Amino acid sequence: MSETMRGIEKLTEADYEFGFSTDLDTDIAPPGLTEETVRLISAKKDEPEWLLAWRLKAFLAWQEMDEPDWTKLQIAPIDYQSISYWAAPKQRPVLDSMDDVDPDIREMFDKLGIPLHEQKILSNVAVDAIVDSVSVVTTFKETLLEAGVIFCSFSEAVQDYPELIKEHLGSVVPVRDNFFAALNSAVFSDGSFCYIPEGVRCPMELSTYFRINSMNTGQFERTLIVAEDDSHVSYLEGCTAPQRDENQLHAAVVELVAKDRSEIKYSTVQNWYPGDENGVGGIYNFVTKRGRAHTDAKISWTQVETGSAITWKYPSVILQGDRSVGEFYSVALTSKHQQADTGTKMIHIGADTTSSIISKGISAAQGQNTYRGLVKILRSAENARNYTQCDSLLLGKECGAHTVPYIEVKNPTAQVEHEASTSTVGEDQLYYCRQRGMNEEDAMAMIVNGFCREVFDELPMEFAVEAQRLLSVSLEGSVG
């Protein structure tokens, strides 16, 4: 084994730094999924009748559906009856007062580096903190409301803004869309809701932080963002989970509605527990994310996926309005025994629509990384344009990178470009850096971060720094 290979091996044996669990007094439903479970969740949340009906419709649909079999993922069968579909920290705080947040929860978020005290938050970011099935606190709600921006937990939105929810829930991702979306629609427990009124530029970054804490539970959250005409919002999400030997299921749905001339920028740094070096444990992450862009609107997805044992997600844009724009920037890292099957769908319906896709896949150790993307130009999409660039980086000899682009063009005026590359971190690159005095770990982190530069440049500043750090940590024990 060469020195470089040994170096890479050492780098990929990193420990997961958010693997602690917090001893919270939690209200957990018994495992199992029946119609009763769906009714229980709806009742716990005191939901209106129409929402229960919507959930039950989804549940019926789900029972008829099968898991997708077209991925490159190797997944042990999931027993949906062994999972608990409701887990909530007890003594939910009164959401209006920060001081009422359970000190254990506050300490947990401090440990995660997400302070929930508004006065302690230096950066201009409002946070909705979600533990297991429920939102525990949302910061800066009042400040945002002054600007007319609604930012709250999904449960609150159902109570306080039922018309907005009723109008938009399922409008982008229908309940029957796919197996996991149907499951989520039936059992989703909480999530975030954002509403940006016409002409408003959201005065701060909105962010949701997801934490799975309890054992044997799944997390099924729903995010809905509605940007009215001429509005603008930047939204971030982050996620971690304790280190456990069992696989845990996370099946989320995110729907974005970008009305005329609005812009939604959605950034994710996903760091769910990836499992250990033998492939034991880790989160199964099955996520459906999709946005609808109306006339002259723009939706931009940026994702940095470093965690999870399994990642299955394709943040997509329906380019419905003329001149609408869709973007997808992705870094996916698979190390240890992680598997990712991720990419995007760009559905061009309007005329003069443009989409761009920049995907960077990094595979290390036994990781398997698949880019899967669809660019679909419908007959109505005159002069549509797409540019796709998929780059894969292989670190080591046992990992894999796969690129599966689908291109469907029904309008001859379309221009579609696809570029792909696969490379390794060269011995010569490492040698060059080491000759200049850097150790192998620093050199590797620098080269890999350089590979991801185009995507990191799309992230808000604090997140970009965090993403770089996370990438380095995922690749090595520590970074200097």
Added chain:
Amino acid sequence: MLHVENLTASIGDTSILKGLNLDVGAGEIHAIMGPNGSGKSTLAHALAGRDGYEIGGTVTLDGVDLLEMVPEDRAAAGVFMGFQYPVEIPGVNNMYFLRTALNSVRRARGDEQIGASDFLKGAQDAMDLVEMNHDFLYRSVNAGFSGGEKKRNEILQMAVMQPKLAVLDETDSGLDIDALRVVAAGVNSLRGPDRSMIVITHYQRLLDYIKPDFVHVLVDGKIVKSGDHTLALHLEDHGYADFVNHDLDDAPLTGAPA
């Protein structure tokens, strides 16, 4: 300063350096010349510590054994290599790379880290030296650089790193006359009583601009002839044929003149 004794290097069964002796004193510039395949670049890599060679013999820098060290430790000890083919690192900007490099060797030596603004001031002088524009610092390391820009970047790095021993491997290859002049001027300005340089070149041309204290002819893994800069002129007129065609087993094994 640098002492090389009976240095051998091989890859598998192929022997490349076959017992090379060289002494480079403080402040001296030594030129190593030789035909293609004589082992010039291997000598540079053996000094810098590249993986993949079987190395024998002794190499010390100021009495410290270099051969036991990994490349980054040799860099911290003051060894700098100017690459014949500088490597591209996409997405990593030149300034970040350089500052990380400088701070890495400073950390290894127990020196303080240099902040971005102090670094910029120092880098500005180095850039003036190789006649580079400011935007050069913000481009990715060597990515999309012309051949001349890559070589100028090597000299820029040398100026920032301030090495004790610089080994410049075919720094003149692929340069037009203007770039050659700039690179040579950079090298000359970095001459100093505490810095030794080994300039490896195939052609005498570079030595019109950088005047070496000593010239060595490397043929088939050994130094077969050493002399002052006039030896290079002799090679210009007669080529390497004199050395290659003779029975080298009988040639004297000359190190650097004492």
